[in-house]
Amino acid sequence: MAAGRRYNVAKKRINLALQGGGAHGAFTWGVLDRLLQEDDIEICGISGTSAGALNGAALKAGMITGGKEGARENLAWLWEQVSGVSDLSMTQWMAPFGVGALSQMMEYSLPHMMTSAVSSMTSPYAYGPLYRNPLTDIVAKFDYDKVCNSVAPHLFICATRVRNGKIKVFAGDEIGPDALMASACLPTVFKAIEIDDPSTGRREAFWDGGYTGNPALFPFFNDDLPDDIVIVNINPLERDGIPTTPQQIQNRINEISFNSSLLRELRAIEFVQRLLDDGTIPKGAMKRVNIHMIADDALMGQLSVATKMTPNPAVIASLKEAGYNAADTFLADHAKDIGKRSSVDLPEMFS
Numbered sequence: 001m002a003a004g005r006r007y008n009v010a011k012k013r014i015n016l017a018l019q020g021g022g023a024h025g026a027f028t029w030g031v032l033d034r035l036l037q038e039d040d041i042e043i044c045g046i047s048g049t050s051a052g053a054l055n056g057a058a059l060k061a062g063m064i065t066g067g068k069e070g071a072r073e074n075l076a077w078l079w080e081q082v083s084g085v086s087d088l089s090m091t092q093w094m095a096p097f098g099v100g101a102l103s104q105m106m107e108y109s110l111p112h113m114m115t116s117a118v119s120s121m122t123s124p125y126a127y128g129p130l131y132r133n134p135l136t137d138i139v140a141k142f143d144y145d146k147v148c149n150s151v152a153p154h155l156f157i158c159a160t161r162v163r164n165g166k167i168k169v170f171a172g173d174e175i176g177p178d179a180l181m182a183s184a185c186l187p188t189v190f191k192a193i194e195i196d197d198p199s200t201g202r203r204e205a206f207w208d209g210g211y212t213g214n215p216a217l218f219p220f221f222n223d224d225l226p227d228d229i230v231i232v233n234i235n236p237l238e239r240d241g242i243p244t245t246p247q248q249i250q251n252r253i254n255e256i257s258f259n260s261s262l263l264r265e266l267r268a269i270e271f272v273q274r275l276l277d278d279g280t281i282p283k284g285a286m287k288r289v290n291i292h293m294i295a296d297d298a299l300m301g302q303l304s305v306a307t308k309m310t311p312n313p314a315v316i317a318s319l320k321e322a323g324y325n326a327a328d329t330f331l332a333d334h335a336k337d338i339g340k341r342s343s344v345d346l347p348e349m350f351s
Contacts, residue, residue, distance in 0.1 A: 010040070010339075011040055011041075011042050012038075012040055012041050012042065012228070012335065012338040012339055013042045013044050013226035013228065013339070014041060014042070014043060014044065014226060014228045014229070014230050014292075014338060015043075015044060015045035015046070015047070015220045015225055015226060015228065015229045015230070016032075016035075016043055016045070016046045016047070016048075016056070016153075016229075016230055016232065017047050017048075017052075017215045017217055017220075017229055017230065017231040017232065017262075018046065018047065018048040018049070018051075018052025018053070018055050018056055018215055018232050019049060019050075019051075019052050019210075019214050019215060019231070019232060019233055019234045019235060019258075019262070020048075020049040020050025020051050020052050020053070020183070020184065020208065020209065020210045020214055020215070020234075020258065021050065021051055021234040021235055021258070021308055022050070022051060022307075022308030022309055022311075023051070023082065023307060023308055023309070023310065023311040023312070023315065023316060023319075024051070024234045024235075024300065024303065024307065024308050024319060025050070025051025025052060025054065025055055025234065026079055026082075026315075026316040026317075026319035026320045026323070027232075027234050027296065027299075027300075027319040027320070027322055027323035027326075028051065028052060028055050028232045028234060028323060029055060029075050029076075029078075029079050029319075029320050029323060030319065030320040030321060030322060030323025030324035030325075030326070030327065031232050031294050031323040031324070031326060031327040032055060032059055032071070032072075032075055032232075032323075032327075033072055033075060033076075033320070033323075033324055033327075034323070034324045034325075034327035034328050034331070035230075035327055035331075036059075036068040036069075036071050036072050037068070037072075038331065040335075041338075043059070043063075043152075043153045044152050044153055044154065044225055044226050045152070045153055045154045045155075045156070045219070045220055045225045045226075046059065046060065046153050046154070046155050046156065047156040047158065047169075047213075047215040047216050047217065047219055047220065048155070048156070048157060048158070048183070048215050049157075049158040049159075049183055049208070049209035049210050049213060049214045049215040049216075050183050050184040050208055050209060050210055050214075051184065051234075052214075052215055052232070053157045053158070053179075053180050053183040053184065053209070054078060054082075054138075054139075054180060054184070055075065055078070056155050056157070057142055057147045057155065057157075057175070057180060058071075058074045058075050058077070058078040058142070059071045059074065059075060059153070060146065060147055060149070060153055060155050061074055061142060061143050061146040061147045062074025062075065063153065064146040064149055064151060065143075065146060078138070079316060079320070081138045081141070082138065082311045082316070083311050083312075083313040083316045084311070084313070124187075124188070124189060124190055124191045125191060131191065133181060133190050133191070135180070135181050135184060136177070136181070139177040139180045139181055140177055142177070142180070144175065144176055144177075147175055148172055148173050148174075148175050148176075150172065154171070154219075154225065155171065155175060156169050156170070156171050156215075156216065156219040157169065157170040157171070157175055157179050157180065157183050157209070158170075158183055158209030158210075158212070158213040158214070158215050158216045159179065159182040159183045159185070159193075159206040159207070159208070159209040160206060160207045160208060160209055160210075160211045160212045160213075161197075161200075161204050161205070161206060162187075162192050162204070162205040162206060162207055163204060163205065165211075165212070166212065167209070167212035167213045167216060167261075168182075168197065168199070168204070168206065168209075169213070169216055169219055170182075170183075171219070174198075178193050178194075178195050179195065181193050182195060182206035182207070182209075183206075183208065183209045184208060185206060185207050185208050186207070186208050187207045187208070189309075192205035192206060192207055193205070193206045194206075210257070210258040210261075211257065211258070211261070212261055213261050213262075213265075214235070214258045214259065214261050214262050215262070216261075216265070217229060217231075217262075217265045217266075217269070217289075218265065220289065221287050221289070223287070226339075227287065227288060227289050227290050227339070228289070228290045228292065228338050228339060229289055229290070229291055229292065230292045230293070230294060231262070231291065231292065231293045231294070231295075232293075232294050232295070232323075233262075233293055233294070233295035233297075234295070234300060235255045235258050235259050235300070236255060236295075236297045236300045236301050237259060237263075237295075237297060238297060239252060239255075239301050240301075247304060247305060247306075248304070250305065251304055251305040254305065263350075266291065266346060266349065266350075267346075267350055269289060269291065269346065270346035270347060270349075270350065272286055272288075273288060273346070276288055290337070290338070290339075290340070290341055290342045290343075291342045291343075291344045291346060292330070292334060292337070292338070292342065292343045292344060293343075293344050294323075294326050294327055294330045295326065296322050296323075296326045299319075299322050303315075330343075
């Protein structure tokens with residue numbers, strides 16, 4: 001891993017937008033681990049979906065307990081739970097295979113192909129008493145007195161209402177084990193999570209938040225939160241090759257679907273910024289936000305849905321290191337932009 005750097009600049013206040021992507025959320029773990037080593041960065045708000053929701057909850061609970069070091073320790077604990085390995089460094093003997101090769105081996109392994117075939121033909125409701133959501137034991141171990149605490153960073157968890165297809169953002173006391181599982185509820189794999197929703201006055205069923213907000217950016221538009229949003233993107237925005245196998249096609253469909261809500265919000269932000277720039281909207285009438293992104297599309301392009309659904313310890317360790325290095329590069333290149341300007345060229349993104 002690259003050595004941590006320190007920057008002699010004023011405190012940089014940011015919001016974190018953490019995408020979902022199953023076990024690929026280990027990349028986000030690495031990003032957060034690097035950002036938490038910066039004394040000059042203050043994390044004020046977190047919006048997370050699926051794995052991003054788990055990362056956000058772990059970060060907040062750990063930070064309230066023990067500051068930034070407590071957050072780093074709690075994130076490491078989370079991914080030990082996900083991987084089932086107490087020391088991820090012990091998996092590095094597999095590193096010579098390369099994460100891309102490991103992903104391909106997993107994608108075409110008999111167990112994964114059998115699981116994929118069953119999930120495409122069978123509803124999770126068909127398992128009866130044999131059904132169990134594997135996240136149940138993990139989310140039950142979070143300290144929700146700290147996760148739901150009103151002290152910053154403010155946490156927002158995204159899920160999708162099954163009934164009307166609208167986004168639900170859980171915050172404050174609304175966040176609990178069910179909200180975290182709802183945010184990560186892929187409907188072909190897990191039963192919908194049912195929660196009493198005060199905003200609709202009825203018991204609602206929820207699916208993965210990635211369909212409507214991966215993650216939602218609009219909670220950051222509140223005046224008490226900073227202008228800078230750092231998006232940790234783990235679903236590739238671009239893939240050069242054309243998907244040809246059933247697995248590749250379905251994987252790319254999911255990536256496009258789970259990026260679409262984020263791209264819509266970014267397009268709206270770019271539109272508002274143009275209106276502010278040309279004076280159509282008076283300055284101060286709407287919030288101007290600065291957008292930053294930490295990603296590694298080249299790495300994620302090597303991975304398949306198999307590495308999202310199966311938390312292989314060696315892949316998790318490699319993703320964590322890649323996220324750490326991506327965040328280190330971002331800080332070297334764009335730390336100076338935080339609080340001043342976007343480091344993402346939004347018009348270029350949509351051209």
